[in-house]
Amino acid sequence: VADFAEVRLHVVTGKGGTGKTTVAAALALALAAGGRRTLLTEVEGRQGIAQLFDCPPLPYEERKVAVAPDGGDVYALAVDPEAALLEYLEMFYNLRRAGSALKRIGAVDFATTIAPGLRDVLLTGKVKEAVTRNRRGGPRYDAVVLDAPPTGRIARFLNVNTEVAGLAKVGPIRSQADSVMALLRSPATAVHLVSVLEEMPVQETIDGVRDLRAVRLPVGAVIVNQVRPPFLPEGQLRAAARGRLPGNQLRTGLRAAGLDPAPDLLASLTAEAADRATRILLEQSNRQELAELKLPMYELPLLSDEIELGELYRLAGLLRQHVAGSPAAREPAR
Numbered sequence: 518v519a520d521f522a523e524v525r526l527h528v529v530t531g532k533g534g535t536g537k538t539t540v541a542a543a544l545a546l547a548l549a550a551g552g553r554r555t556l557l558t559e560v561e562g563r564q565g566i567a568q569l570f571d572c573p574p575l576p577y578e579e580r581k582v583a584v585a586p587d588g589g590d591v592y593a594l595a596v597d598p599e600a601a602l603l604e605y606l607e608m609f610y611n612l613r614r615a616g617s618a619l620k621r622i623g624a625v626d627f628a629t630t631i632a633p634g635l636r637d638v639l640l641t642g643k644v645k646e647a648v649t650r651n652r653r654g655g656p657r658y659d660a661v662v663l664d665a666p667p668t669g670r671i672a673r674f675l676n677v678n679t680e681v682a683g684l685a686k687v688g689p690i691r692s693q694a695d696s697v698m699a700l701l702r703s704p705a706t707a708v709h710l711v712s713v714l715e716e717m718p719v720q721e722t723i724d725g726v727r728d729l730r731a732v733r734l735p736v737g738a739v740i741v742n743q744v745r746p747p748f749l750p751e752g753q754l755r756a757a758a759r760g761r762l763p764g765n766q767l768r769t770g771l772r773a774a775g776l777d778p779a780p781d782l783l784a785s786l787t788a789e790a791a792d793r794a795t796r797i798l799l800e801q802s803n804r805q806e807l808a809e810l811k812l813p814m815y816e817l818p819l820l821s822d823e824i825e826l827g828e829l830y831r832l833a834g835l836l837r838q839h840v841a842g843s844p845a846a847r848e849p850a851r
């Protein structure tokens with residue numbers, strides 16, 4: 518049985534540079550497989566999705582960016598806080614005209630840059646709209662994947678609507694904020710954390726899980742990205758790390774490769790193997806720390822090339838073994 522079959526909103530966070538955008542895109546592809554439709558969203562104005570899919574910068578408009586291998590569509594949306602504010606004013610107050618007046622005098626810029634909390638209210642509100650949209654509002658999606666802010670800011674970002682509750686006791690702003698929080702805290706949401714097997718990202722992942730739990734947000738899986746294959750069987754790693762690779766084995770290997778096993782070559786190879794083995798042992802202890810979180814944990818390999826569409830499909834295929842929409846439970850949304 519696939520994990521997260523009931524989840525409609527997959528939030529992907531992680532330390533900067535660990536692969537949030539890559540993993541979010543691969544997840545959107547994996548979830549689209551089998552004739553579904555998914556939406557990949559970003560909220561930080563970085564145009565990371567357009568770069569990854571090698572298309573022009575995304576406007577504030579849902580665009581199809583990829584097709585899953587066996588049918589299924591991935592759409593993408595770069596949520597822009599200013600456009601989201603205008604949409605919000607229209608949705609709740611029929612105020613689009615006021616919106617354009619505000620825009621002329623620069624009030625929108627002011628509001629969305631000076632009040633980061635407001636910005637995040639608008640961004641999360643738009644994501645919620647895409648998840649819960651009815652047929653009239655545009656395409657419906659089987660799942661929405663959010664390429665989210667990094668671990669250090671994720672709990673605050675997702676929890677921002679609870680701050681609204683302190684400001685607005687009643688009225689449409691309050692009920693909008695409440696409905697966003699209801700979705701984010703529900704079993705329809707999962708917050709996944711991307712990590713790599715290094716000390717800092719692992720620590721950030723552990724802290725991130727703690728922060729999310731503290732505000733009762735549903736933690737999903739840990740996705741360990743950029744994993745290198747071990748180059749030696751477990752038993753030999755420790756010996757290799759101490760610079761004690763079996764010398765005769767090394768000589769045999771070099772001869773088999775048509776190389777002369779000269780002493781200085783043997784010495785430098787042994788030193789190199791010691792470095793790599795040490796790093797792999799460290800990675801193993803980092804992996805162990807992540808495992809102690811007792812969350813579903815998926816590993817994605819380090820791919821040598823800059824990630825492009827072909828590599829994304831490969832990562833999507835790997836994720837699909839774990840995460841999928843429930844095949845029989847629901848008709849595709851179209």
Ligand SMILES: Nc1ncnc2c1ncn2[C@@H]1O[C@H](COP(=O)(O)OP(=O)(O)OP(=O)(O)O)[C@@H](O)[C@H]1O
Pocket residue numbers: 531532533534535536537538539540565667742743744817818819820821822823824
């Ligand atoms: N499994 C992988 N194998 C090889 N390279 C990878 C892998 N995953 C991501 N990368 C590369 O690592 C870099 C960072 O990835 P990505 O942009 O997805 O990270 P990010 O967490 O979104 O970064 P940022 O914090 O800047 O938004 C990119 O160059 C990407 O191509």
Ligand SMILES: [Mg+2]
Pocket residue numbers: 537538539565664
């Ligand atoms: Mg990114």
